[in-house]
Amino acid sequence: MRKDNLKSLVTQMYEELLSNIDEQEEPNKDEVINYLKDAVVSISKIDDGAIDSIEHAKLAFTNAYKEIAHQSISSYKDTNSKFEELSKLHKTAVNECKDKDGLIDIPSITSKFDEIQSHMMKEVARANEVITKLTQQVKELEESSKLDSLTKVFNRKALDSYLQDICEKGKLKHELHLLILDIDDFKQINDKYGHVVGDKVLIFLANILRKTLRDGDKIFRYGGEEFVIILNRIDADRCQDIAKRIVKIIGANKLLYKGDTINITVSIGATTYHEGDTPDALIARADKALYKSKNNGKNQMNVEYIDGN
Secondary structure (H helix, E strand, C coil), rough: CCCHHHHHHHHHHHHHHHHHHCCCCCHHHHHHHHHHHHHHHHHCCCCCCCCHHHHHHHHHHHHHHHHHHHHHHHHHHHHHHHHHHHHHHHHHHHHHCCCCCCCCCCHHHHHHHHHHHHHHHHHHHHHHHHHHHHHHHHHHHHHHHCCCCCCEECCCHHHHHHHCCCCHCCCCCEEEEEEEEEEECHHHHHHHHHHHHHHHHHHHHHCCCCHHHCCCEECCCCCCCCEEEEEEEEHHHHHHHHHHHHHHHHHCCCCEEEEEEEEECCCEEEEECCCCHHHHHHHHHHHHHHHHHHHHHCCEEEECCCCCC
């Protein structure tokens, strides 16, 4: 394991341990020992079980895709080889069905072509079966993974699960803040440069967020050009400082593509979790704050509190 992966994993374990201690009315040494024992077991099985560390989840996800790609390439080569053989058969059949004057024996060539057509249909059917199987594997991999396949941050499914767990806890020991980040004028970027560049912008933005935020903060791709960020163990003022810093850093970075400089800005809506919140209520408040940022000229952040102020 790389140093960065180890640090990320240990940081996450540390924060979860603190969270577990905070949730206990009367925590004791045995509970800490049991947690650490479980952590040792989890680390020892890190190649075999589910991985919570985003870096290791990313590695597992990437390796799985590599295996599927390898199967796909092998299948393509095999099918391509079969069609090369059929092409040779086609040429041979034409030559065999010519008489001494070079004229085509129609009944013979028809029979030969029917035979070749039958072989081709079987190969096409086999190729379609492989394609269907590989497509299903990719779909299942994406559904089971907690990562967005493009940006490699957590996906919408992971966000839904995380928010549901938070809201079920009710009252939290520490403040938790949710930011919704939306890329300004993203459609114009797609229309001008194409979706390939649009994807590069999403990856570019995700990388900036990873470098800017702490290991304990969580980044989710909410959908399209929107991201959700979870900040915890900070107060509301610090949350706003971080959100403004994100806006500033992204605005200061430029994406270069084929000699063009693409300027990217984002709008952010922030809110704070309160006991009794549902995932929908939490998202709705942040979304309302995001709407304010968009209406007020974009490239900024706004906050929506539970009392609407």
